[in-house]
Amino acid sequence: xxxxxEVVDILTNYIRKTFDRSTKVLDFxxxxxxxxGMEGFNLELSDQPESLExxxxxxxxxxxxxxxxxxxxxxxxxxxxxxxIGLAGExxxxxxxxxxxxxxxxxxxxxxxxLTLKKMREIIGxxxxxxxxxxxxxxxxSNMYSxxxxxxxxxPEVKTKGMSAAPRLVLFTSEHSHYSITKxxxxxxxxxxxxxxxxxxNATAGTTVYGAFDPINDIADICEKYNLWLHVDGAxxxxxxxxxxxxxxxxxxERANSVTWNPHKMMGVPLQCSAILVREKGILQGCxxxxxxxxxQPDKQYDVTYDTGDKAIQCGRHVDIFKFWLMWKAxxxxxxxxxxxxCLELSEYLYNKIKNRPxxxxxxxxxxxxxxxxxxxxxxxxxxxxxxxERRERLHKVAPKIKAMMMESxxxxxxxxPQGDKVNFFRMVISNHAATRSDIDFLIDEIxxxxxxx
Amino acid sequence: xxxxxEVVDILTNYIRKTFDRSTKVLDFxxxxxxxxGMEGFNLELSDQPESLExxxxxxxxxxxxxxxxxxxxxxxxxxxxxxxIGLAGExxxxxxxxxxxxxxxxxxxxxxxxLTLKKMREIIGxxxxxxxxxxxxxxxxSNMYSxxxxxxxxxPEVKTKGMSAAPRLVLFTSEHSHYSITKxxxxxxxxxxxxxxxxxxNATAGTTVYGAFDPINDIADICEKYNLWLHVDGAxxxxxxxxxxxxxxxxxxERANSVTWNPHKMMGVPLQCSAILVREKGILQGCxxxxxxxxxQPDKQYDVTYDTGDKAIQCGRHVDIFKFWLMWKAxxxxxxxxxxxxCLELSEYLYNKIKNRPxxxxxxxxxxxxxxxxxxxxxxxxxxxxxxxERRERLHKVAPKIKAMMMESxxxxxxxxPQGDKVNFFRMVISNHAATRSDIDFLIDEIxxxxxxx
Numbered sequence: 001x002x003x004x005x006e007v008v009d010i011l012t013n014y015i016r017k018t019f020d021r022s023t024k025v026l027d028f029x030x031x032x033x034x035x036x037g038m039e040g041f042n043l044e045l046s047d048q049p050e051s052l053e054x055x056x057x058x059x060x061x062x063x064x065x066x067x068x069x070x071x072x073x074x075x076x077x078x079x080x081x082x083x084x085i086g087l088a089g090e091x092x093x094x095x096x097x098x099x100x101x102x103x104x105x106x107x108x109x110x111x112x113x114x115l116t117l118k119k120m121r122e123i124i125g126x127x128x129x130x131x132x133x134x135x136x137x138x139x140x141x142s143n144m145y146s147x148x149x150x151x152x153x154x155x156p157e158v159k160t161k162g163m164s165a166a167p168r169l170v171l172f173t174s175e176h177s178h179y180s181i182t183k184x185x186x187x188x189x190x191x192x193x194x195x196x197x198x199x200x201x202n203a204t205a206g207t208t209v210y211g212a213f214d215p216i217n218d219i220a221d222i223c224e225k226y227n228l229w230l231h232v233d234g235a236x237x238x239x240x241x242x243x244x245x246x247x248x249x250x251x252x253x254e255r256a257n258s259v260t261w262n263p264h265k266m267m268g269v270p271l272q273c274s275a276i277l278v279r280e281k282g283i284l285q286g287c288x289x290x291x292x293x294x295x296x297q298p299d300k301q302y303d304v305t306y307d308t309g310d311k312a313i314q315c316g317r318h319v320d321i322f323k324f325w326l327m328w329k330a331x332x333x334x335x336x337x338x339x340x341x342x343c344l345e346l347s348e349y350l351y352n353k354i355k356n357r358p359x360x361x362x363x364x365x366x367x368x369x370x371x372x373x374x375x376x377x378x379x380x381x382x383x384x385x386x387x388x389x390e391r392r393e394r395l396h397k398v399a400p401k402i403k404a405m406m407m408e409s410x411x412x413x414x415x416x417x418p419q420g421d422k423v424n425f426f427r428m429v430i431s432n433h434a435a436t437r438s439d440i441d442f443l444i445d446e447i448x449x450x451x452x453x454x
Numbered sequence: 455x456x457x458x459x460e461v462v463d464i465l466t467n468y469i470r471k472t473f474d475r476s477t478k479v480l481d482f483x484x485x486x487x488x489x490x491g492m493e494g495f496n497l498e499l500s501d502q503p504e505s506l507e508x509x510x511x512x513x514x515x516x517x518x519x520x521x522x523x524x525x526x527x528x529x530x531x532x533x534x535x536x537x538x539i540g541l542a543g544e545x546x547x548x549x550x551x552x553x554x555x556x557x558x559x560x561x562x563x564x565x566x567x568x569l570t571l572k573k574m575r576e577i578i579g580x581x582x583x584x585x586x587x588x589x590x591x592x593x594x595x596s597n598m599y600s601x602x603x604x605x606x607x608x609x610p611e612v613k614t615k616g617m618s619a620a621p622r623l624v625l626f627t628s629e630h631s632h633y634s635i636t637k638x639x640x641x642x643x644x645x646x647x648x649x650x651x652x653x654x655x656n657a658t659a660g661t662t663v664y665g666a667f668d669p670i671n672d673i674a675d676i677c678e679k680y681n682l683w684l685h686v687d688g689a690x691x692x693x694x695x696x697x698x699x700x701x702x703x704x705x706x707x708e709r710a711n712s713v714t715w716n717p718h719k720m721m722g723v724p725l726q727c728s729a730i731l732v733r734e735k736g737i738l739q740g741c742x743x744x745x746x747x748x749x750x751q752p753d754k755q756y757d758v759t760y761d762t763g764d765k766a767i768q769c770g771r772h773v774d775i776f777k778f779w780l781m782w783k784a785x786x787x788x789x790x791x792x793x794x795x796x797c798l799e800l801s802e803y804l805y806n807k808i809k810n811r812p813x814x815x816x817x818x819x820x821x822x823x824x825x826x827x828x829x830x831x832x833x834x835x836x837x838x839x840x841x842x843x844e845r846r847e848r849l850h851k852v853a854p855k856i857k858a859m860m861m862e863s864x865x866x867x868x869x870x871x872p873q874g875d876k877v878n879f880f881r882m883v884i885s886n887h888a889a890t891r892s893d894i895d896f897l898i899d900e901i902x903x904x905x906x907x908x
Contacts, residue, residue: 001466007542008462011549012455031557031760034565043565045573045779049786055539058783059546062776067559069552076559079770082551085509088461092513094544095465097536097724098523103485104861105521105530111488111497119499137591140769148641162624162645163617170616179744180769186744187602187767189643191616264770270551272772290633290640297871299851299878301858306485313641315594315634316533316718318726318772322516325499329512332503397753404755407558417751424753 003052007059014063018070018082019434021442024410025074026067034065041065067413072434073442076413078208078236078265081432085330086270089323100135100317101309103302110306113321116328120261121277123241125254132284133277134312135320139235140180142260142276143202145313147171147184149258149278150200150229152287159287163189170196174214175420176207178233200229205250206237206266209419209427210364211372213237216252224255232256235274237370239266242336246344249369263324266343266371266431267336273320284311343430347371350428350440359383359448363425371430376423377402377447379454396423398454405450412446457506461513468517472524472536473888475896478864479528480521488519495519521867526888527896530867532662532690532719535886539784540724543777554589554771555763557756564760567775570782574715575731577695579708586738587731588766589774593689594634596714596730597656599767601625601638603712603732604654604683606741613741617643624650628668629874630661632687654683659704660691660720663873663881664817665824667691670706678709686710689728691824693720696790700798703823717778720797720825720885721790727774738765797884801825804882804894813837813902817879825884830877831856831901833908850877852908859904866900 017023029038037043041061050058068074070082098106100113113135122129136142151158155166163169169190173181181202185192190200201223203214216232223230232253238261240246241253253259257279264273278284289310296310309315328336347368354360354375363374376395385391399416406412415427428443471477483492491497495515504512522528524536552560554567567589576583590596605612609620617623623644627635635656639646655677657668670686677684686707692715694700695707707713711733718727732738743764750764763769782790801822808814808829817828830849839845853870860866869881882897 001470001538004466004469004538004542004545005462007545008459011546012458014549015458016455029561030756031561031565032757034561043562043569045570045782045787047787049789050783052784055780055784058780059542062546062562063550065562066550067552067561069550069559077553079551079553082549084455084458087548087551088458088513090548091461091545092465092516094541094548094724095468095536096517096520096523097533097541098521099531099533099725105523105867107483107485107488107521108497108516108519111485115497116499137595137772138768138770140767141591141595144767158643159640160646162622162639162647162650163643164622164645168616168618178769183742183744183767185616186613188641189612189617191618192614193616196616270548271553271770288637290637297854297878299854301854301861302484303486313594313598313637314592315632316592316725318591326509326512328499329504330506330509333499333501335503400751400753400755407755413559424751 006056010056010059010063015082018068019072021072023068023071025071025413026407026410027065028407028410029065038065070432070434072432072436072439073412074432075428075430075443076415078429078431079271081268081434083268083270083327083433086268086323086327089326090270093319093322096319098319100319101307101315102296103306104300106319109319109321110308112325113308116321116325117275117277120275124259124277126279130281131277131279132281133275134284134308135273135275137272137318138274139178139233139260139262140183142235142274143178143180143231143233144184144187145276146231146258146260147188147190147200148313149283149287150231151188153229153283154199156286168196170198171200171202172198173202174204176210176212177202177204178208178235181233198228200231202231202233205232205234205253206240206370208236209372209417210374211236211368211370213249213369216250216255220252220255230256232259235260235262236265238262239336239340240370242267242333243340244337245341266340268339268431268433269324269327272318273324288313339433342433343371346430346435346437346440347373349437353440354444363422373428374425376425377451379451381454392423398451399424399426401454402447402451406446412443414443460510464510464513464517469536472522473526475526477522477525479525479867480861480864481519482861482864483519492519524886524888526886526890526893527866528886529882529884529897530869532883532885533725535722535888537722537724537781537887540722540777540781543780544724547773547776550773552773554773555761555769556750557760558754560773563773563775564762566779567762570775570779571729571731574729578713578731580733584735585731585733586735587729588738588762589727589729591726591772592728593632593687593714593716594637596689596728597632597634597685597687598638598641599730600685600712600714601642601654602767603737603741604685605642607683607737608653610740622650624652625654625656626652627656628658630664630666631656631658632662632689635687652682654685656685656687659686659688659707660694660824662690663826663871664828665690665822665826667703667823670704670709674706674709684710686713689714689716690719692716693790693794694824696721696787697794698791699795720794722793722885722887723778723781726772727778742767793887796887797825800884800889800891800894801827803891807894808898817876827882828879830879831905833905835908846877852905853878853880855908856901856905860900866897868897
């Protein structure tokens with residue numbers, strides 16, 4: 001126990017420093033440097049045990065060479081920030097060290113999951129919050145559930161006879177949608193060719209790069225007309241449902257058959273916390289149950305409809321609910337709303353700051369729909385270059401160079417990527433409640449400091 | 455931070471009590487009782503925030519009404535125990551709150567995963583530990599990976615054209631294998647009918663109920679002859695590879711194309727920690743990559759072959775490696791070996807204790823292969839009953855009744871289930887390093903105390 005308290009001491013120091021802006025976001029090293037053993041940090045495993053003292057050193061080194069994703073100037077991913085209540089929830093979860101598959105060994109967590117999913121369905125707008133759902137290990141798996149359930153809905157015999165019991169199937173999703181939709185299609189045996197039968201349409205609420213919202217109502221009209229399953233991938237944008245100001249961007253979501261919604265993104269819940277929500281009750285069970293008698297005994301003394309294991313494609317399932325439930329208790333629905341409104345305001349601030357600033361070009365015009373702000377930084381040496389292939393090629397290298405320097409200096413982190421015919425641009429996102437306008441200013445200063453002489 | 459330390463105080467008290475045998479394993483309540491609000495424990499979420507004091511009460515109540523899976527007398531699941539080093543590792547992991555998909559944001563964890571998977575492949579016996587692998591959110595997903603990879607190996611065009619690019623496929627697995635193999639087959643569009651083309655054979659190393667080991671070498675001979683993919687599901691039995699005394703039970707595992715191995719089961723690592731290991735290098739990437747340019751930029755300043763995201767069916771992936779790596783550092787390979795040998799000795803102790811004891815019938819004869827010991831307890835009133843339907847029906851109800859009373863009294867927990875034509879029997883398993891012979895004695899006393907008058 002003394003050991004555990006010493007680790008807690010290391011961790012609380014780490015947390016304090018993470019929120020201190022004079023601390024660097026990261027201390028970058030290349031893989032070969034870390035593998036060679038930085039200052040005695042030996043990653044190799046051995047036959048003989050190490051001393052507890054050495055284990056504490058290993059813990060310190062692990063944090064030292066990692067990335068502070070909770071730092072107010074870490075903008076690199078959709079999941080950022082470090083919520084202390086959520087963290088405490090996760091520490092409790094790992095101490096309880098149990099499994100979601102039965103009420104028997106996770107009574108409280110199973111009920112928390114049920115109540116929270118119901119609340120989320122109410123917020124989506126399904127009557128009385130009815131329906132079904134599960135927390136799954138991330139948005140990609142949640143999206144995979146949606147494709148599986150849709151397939152089961154239209155062709156239940158696939159479950160026993162395989163894909164040959166269905167015609168050749170195809171799914172529809174937009175070019176900007178998350179790649180996990182295509183991945184799920186590939187895994188589940190859908191093809192991508194003309195003449196295949198469509199049964200599933202994905203509408204994205206908050207695309208990964210642009211933060212764009214598909215028009216759910218228009219898509220729902222088409223799905224109703226042609227009897228197609230409508231899934232809304234709100235992994236990133238689902239959180240906006242908590243905000244009275246922003247939830248109109250998901251207007252029509254209540255017409256979806258299934259929704260992916262990741263509280264570990266826009267709602268600041270520690271990783272992992274992703275929900276798949278389904279309008280039709282019982283279909284998850286129908287789709288996935290294999291009636292494993294050794295795990296789900298029907299003759300238990302409690303109401304076994306509370307056992308969730310046979311609904312899942314997993315057997316053991318990590319307890320992802322508690323940290324979220326605890327944060328909800330501590331913040332209330334209104335607290336999540338404030339968090340989301342605040343992050344979107346910060347994005348508007350960034351957008352207004354750079355939209356007409358010399359040296360910036362926006363990737364798309366108009367106010368950001370989500371917290372995504374996508375832009376090119378044009379170094380002074382390029383500002384008078386004529387449009388053309390040469391400029392494109394040079395501009396393509398600007399963001400990677402600035403990013404590499406950012407990581408070397410460790411001051412901040414922001415993502416970049418190309419998209420379609422657009423060369424590399426920065427994608428700024430904000431989901432960290434610790435970030436302020438001064439951090440946005442710092443990012444812009446830093447981009448200009450590092451990019452000025454490119 | 456004060457709040458976090460108060461939660462730590464709650465958690466360390468909980469841990470101390472968990473290891474104290476005078477503490478109950480659980481304080482059982484029915485779902486409706488918990489939902490009605492036990493002593494003010496309100497599970498419902500609300501719009502307004504709760505005070506931090508109330509949040510601390512919520513934490514205490516969550517633990518109070520939960521199940522102590524780390525208690526030395528909790529024998530209910532394959533994953534039991536509470537390793538303090540592993541727990542510290544998990545607390546650090548949630549504090550780091552990052553994601554395995556790129557080296558960029560998880561440099562240390564990505565390297566730890568790589569080195570640990572290599573070590574596991576060496577232990578399996580693949581030359582130089584070469585091959586590939588990932589930690590996944592549980593054995594069911596690891597098994598699903600194996601089926602996906604096998605399908606890709608034989609019919610790579612399924613990835614783009616769907617299952618219609620392959621003949622009707624079927625997989626082989628034994629009746630006692632884990633249901634996740636069948637579930638993976640159903641998800642991936644395999645059927646279960648005669649005349650379908652086999653491409654995948656699963657051999658189980660440590661079945662869930664009996665702890666039995668399939669003869670891997672014999673199965674490998676057949677797979678080689680017919681050019682089939684051989685997967686070894688060692689979710690439960692894989693840990694025995696760490697023991698020089700017991701690893702012969704997996705003899706032939708080095709001939710497998712893929713192996714599932716869950717350190718969170720027999721090796722006592724906190725949940726979740728499951729590895730899928732693959733002999734052929736590069737095939738995970740081939741099978742799963744979708745080349746998402748916005749996440750996996752090829753023009754980063756470091757060697758991007760260290761990015762793991764495009765190998766996975768997940769996008770975000772929880773850091774499951776650190777607790778395992780830290781435990782390995784602290785115990786050494788020899789420490790895991792001792793843990794496994796000790797658990798198997800305890801099972802032998804139990805087997806020898808009850809095999810000839812009045813009132814016990816073993817479900818199968820012979821020394822246990824794993825820590826599973828399966829048995830019926832026959833109450834005195836039934837000991838002279840002739841074999842037949844009436845006895846079967848009564849016996850079927852004995853284990854559920856004893857289990858229900860166990861849970862009500864909260865003293866210990868052990869699983870039961872029917873299997874094929876066998877009526878409900880107890881399945882005892884041991885993976886908790888805190889368990890001793892006295893705990894085994896206690897379990898048997900408790901079964902007899904509760905079952906005596908049935």
